[in-house]
Amino acid sequence: MKFDLDTAWKEAAGLLSRNLGLLAIIAGVFFFLPYAGIAIGLPEMGDLEAAQASGNVDAMMAVVTDLYVGYWWVFLILGLVQGIGLLAMLALVRRRANPTVGEALSTGARSVPSYIGAQLLQTGLIVIVATLFVGIGAVTGLQPLAALGGVIAFVVVCYIVVKLSLAAPIIAIEGELNPVKALTRSWALTRGSSMRLLVFYLLLIVAFVVLSAVVSLVLGLVFAFAGEQAAMLGEAVTSGLINAVMIVAMVCVLAAVHTQLSRFANGRAESTED
Template identity: 40%
Template sequence: MKFDMGKAWNQATEMLGRNFGLIATIIGLFYFLPTFAFSILFPELANPEPPATPTGADPADVFRNMSAFVQESWSKTWHVNIAITLLQYVGAIATLALFRRGTRPTVGEALGTGLRGMLVYIAAGLLMALLAGLVIGVPLGLAFAILPALGAILLLPAVVAVVYISVKFVLVPAVIAMEGERNPVAALKRSWRLTKGNSLRIFIFLFAIALVAGLIAIVANIVFSLVFSAMGEPATSIGLAFAGSLTTALFGALFLVVIGAIYRQLSAAAQPEEIATFD
């Protein structure tokens, strides 16, 4: 079946309205609170100052300095970032579990689904990264090693391929949460099959939503920054941390509801037992 963007958006807003209280509870616990707590307790780690870039600096030096900055920042926060990511995985599966057909689980039941599905989601993500590395990363790395110009030529197709794979597997968390799939390979196959023939439509739909939401977030952050900056410290730091964490939570909720709506529409014409191999 062809993916209908308008129908998916209407269903997403309907699901959000019907489950708003439960979604707000789960997203607040697993998206907003961890990010907000990290920003408040470790502000210097949550928002590190990037290195200054002198006027006329060599681009190669700028790139090396930024790479070193990113590596240093990651070395200081990797354990916290992993913990927050794991919590968000639980929250994502739990939220999507609310959208199962014919059932309306409680928060406790949804959280149980999130905890059980977290490891499956992690395993599926690792397999997806491995596939992308083997199919895209290795050939691209060899091209750069053999002839940098060839690597540069292949860079754009590689980015397109990464986006394509991401779209093909975008329904993996929905499959885990809404079908109860506990086999990461089967979850990947199921998402691949469901998105067959609709990858471009799904990409355009998600890109349009992300673009509009991003523009709204930029405007909101500018407004929040102006308001909180006028209050002085510590209100400024707390206010900006709150605004940033709230934006993260709202983006997460919007993405999950949209993914749930896409899954509900596409799964209406396919059954899990029909899936055996990648197309």
């Protein structure tokens, strides 16, 4: 059996409609408020937005570097908080025991070290692969080979991200706390469905980027009429809102994909036993 995009989308929409209230509360507390708070509270965020608007990549990277060096502890706390929120929402929408919000949050807090471990392992693998392919092209000194290495690295990284995309649902829903086993199971579950998953994720990303751009533009214009301070506050609120909505949608999509591919895996196992 192959992964079905339409079925996954319908299941994701169903999860969203059934759990919208609780998901909105968790997303608001763990994603909207922290993200908007950082956007408002850190003055350097304004410098980053100015650098992004200028289109100067070097200036933008310099601001990003200074931001993370100066406030690494803030982003560490933010990562922990958002990791707990993400895992709690996944547990809430798909745990068979129908957990309460408190139980889902407890699952998120208990599982977040495993999630962070899986993310670090995935990031390490991506860095190694990207460095290998880009480095080989760069060592030759030939521009075409360097460009080809970059393209190959991008394709391979996309493949790895898709193959390991179910690590969070496996940790939160199945209760697998070993990050290596979570990544291994994600790789196994996505076997034979990688290309369909890539297309599914890309379609959702494109749709969300377009929608968020329209929302940002409209709300940005509305707040701009109220003055400079209101515009800055409005941009922070809008960014936090878009971030929270994206996470809620991602949770429902990942839970639906995990459910469908787990069903296929269980069916293959039963067929083998028979």
